[in-house]
Amino acid sequence: MASTSASVAGVEVSLDHWIGGKRVSSSDRFDNASPVDGSDLGAVAAGGKREADMAVEAAREAFPAWAALGAEGRLPVLRKFAEGLLARGKDIAAVETLDNGSLLTGNMHRMVPRAAQNISFFAEWALGLQDHAIDHAEVVNNVRYDPAGVAALITPWNAPMMLTTWKVGPALAAGNTIVIKPPEWAPLTCSLLADIAHEAGLPAGVLNVVQGIGEDAGDALVNNPGLARISFTGSTDTAKIIGQAAARSITGMSSELGGKSPFIVCADADLDAAAQTVAGQYINAGQVCLAGTRILVEASIEAAFLEKVRAAAARMTVGDPREAATRVGPLIHPEHFARVSGFVERAKAAGAEVLWGGARSDVGALYFQPTMFAGVRAQDEIAQKEVFGPVLTWQTFTDDGEAIAIANGTEYGLAGTLFCGNEERAMRIASAVVAGTLWVNCFFVRDLAAPFGGSRTSGVGREGGTHSFDFYCDIKNIAVRKGSFASKGN
Known part of the structure; x- marks a missing residue:
């Protein structure tokens, strides 16, 4: 009989489900191997x-x-939950690195603190939701954010802990109860999450x-009529299947999907900062939905900027993600490695020029060299489809018109990055690019109060601040006629 737990980086992790406050096993099991x-x-x-x-x-x-606890009643346990994540930070970071190949230093110093913040931020934000009244000549509209019910949260493998807590935080703070479906290629930190939640007193x-x-498991979950909400982060193709299931029960669905984001560099930009940021798109082996994978450079600076990017990319060391010097770790799984390799080989066959990279790294089986293609036409597959590598x-x-046309020339609209030295020009370009998030002279700066989501086939809905509660709550308006009560008391 298979063991129900495993020692991963010295951390004991349950391999079973967490249902109704206890571990539940299954007769069927699937193997999980480290990409590292x-x-x-x-x-x-x-x-x-x-x-x-x-x-x-x-x-249910x-x-x-x-739900009856209210935001104030839920706050103490959610605060303790966030504290528990920080207390187990080294364990979480070590397990996630072995499970999905992400950088250990990034997990420890960015991912774990952000995961804890995802819980505490939304627990605090929920406190102010009910103090919302809209005055009208005849009535006072009292807007309530009531818990919706059971939410299914389906999360991806590229950042399981951070992206799961991004959903868990507002869903629980809103008063919902939840069922998490972790990614099968990196399920282990979601198992730790259940233990930490239990220890916090959920x-x-x-x-x-x-x-x-x-x-x-995912198909059975999204087809359960007892759900009130489905939140999914993953591929556009999978979202279409989940959307059909949600429609059958008229279940609210939010989705954050793929991207093919533009990275626009204008001639008057800070080229050194822009070049470093371009090289940073290789982080997590390019397995980042927000990454600016299409580098669009103003022609007058092409040669000079290319050399800066080349130098910055050369410093993106491929290696074991547990090593501090590593900047690019492995791809997640042999199937995904084959997918990325297929895109690269087809681009070569179509005539694209490999400026650097373009092949497996000698570090290990799932490690791929940071790669840059030139000579790419707008309609080419490599410029249209999400590679995720x-x-x-x-x-x-x-x-600017040409830059905007190229930027908007795919089916996606998740994010974009723009480096520009002129504010008026930057805002003109940024306003015209179709994207849920457009970073100007920066990248991946996230404010949890700001809206986040995708346009076109990059998703439906927005998360962040009150936008998250707009999804996870049933919003009710109690319209009370002015002067219609003799008194306020019993």
């Missing part, structure tokens, strides 16, 4: 309809009491975790 070195990380419980139904039922049973059934393959394309433009 191929080591066995254990056989994880593979759930299906049985486990998904159990988890939704446990969440726990919902009335959790009541049984408030937070549940169902492990498994998307086609089995350390692969960038290089194009030039001669005026």
